[in-house]
Amino acid sequence: MNTTNCDFSPTKQQLSDGIQQITSELQHSLEVLGNEDYCLLSNLEAIKEKFIQMESVAASFYLNCYLSAFTDKYEELSVCVQRLSNRYHGALIVVERSDPLDPFIQKGTTIGATLNSVLLETIFFPGNPLHDGAVLIRANQIVSAANVLPLTTAVISGRKLGTRHRAALGLTEKSDALVLVVSEETGIISFSLNGRLYPINTAQTLH
Incomplete structure (x- = not known):
């Protein structure tokens, strides 16, 4: 892009x-x-x-x-991750880009709904049976939830990464997917792309 x-x-x-x-x-x-x-x-x-x-x-x-470039609903994602961050609700959201992700993801529960922030927030509400896995976004659709991603085996110097962050890195090492992560410990929002992790500015919404 x-x-x-x-x-x-x-x-x-x-x-x-x-x-x-x-x-x-x-x-x-x-x-x-x-x-x-x-x-x-x-x-x-x-x-x-x-x-x-x-x-x-x-x-x-x-x-x-x-x-x-890959979803018209990027503002919905922006609102969602900001709200999850404010509440310290952990989240893992995969945005499929050019590479098909089926070979890399252990599929969870099919959702098949139009992407919207309220539904995403509900999925990641603590205690929801689907909140521990990754949500898969394809274009403007929430395809599935509770998906299992491959974990990175890389050693990140000076950083202790939780399972969500390791999963984000693991998938983006194998594909061109973009993965959003919200830490439930710190509320920090990050995204992973091409096997790297980037914290983003949470002092404002993303749009």
Whole structure:
């Protein structure tokens, strides 16, 4: 997919403003580097935090780009994962893209319903028999729930990953699927693509 055609102008502007601010602060650090009264370490720590924030905003932007090419209901997904995050309800949502996923997924319960946020939230409500597995999205349909995904065998340095995150990585290592993950421990939303995991900005909805 060519993400240069994506037009999510508010997020683009937020990224532009953030990068300009970081650039300005780095330039200022260079200018005062020889000043003994200036604490470079504290400023670098602040810049590091801004980089982390910009990475999260950038992930939100690209997530929308990827989703909008394969489902018209990407805003429903945005609303759903934000609400699940706010409630600390864990979730695992697979969006099928070009690669057929049947060879990689142990199929659960057939749903066959139009994608909507309320139904997805109900599936992932704690105690629901279907909430532990993955939901499969194909175009604008919820195809099935309680699916079992292959788990990654990769060792992620410095990170302890739960089963949902390992499943997201495992499937995206084998296919071009995009997998959304909501952590029930932290509420953090991430997405996995091409065997990598990206946290996204939860300070706003994704659209």
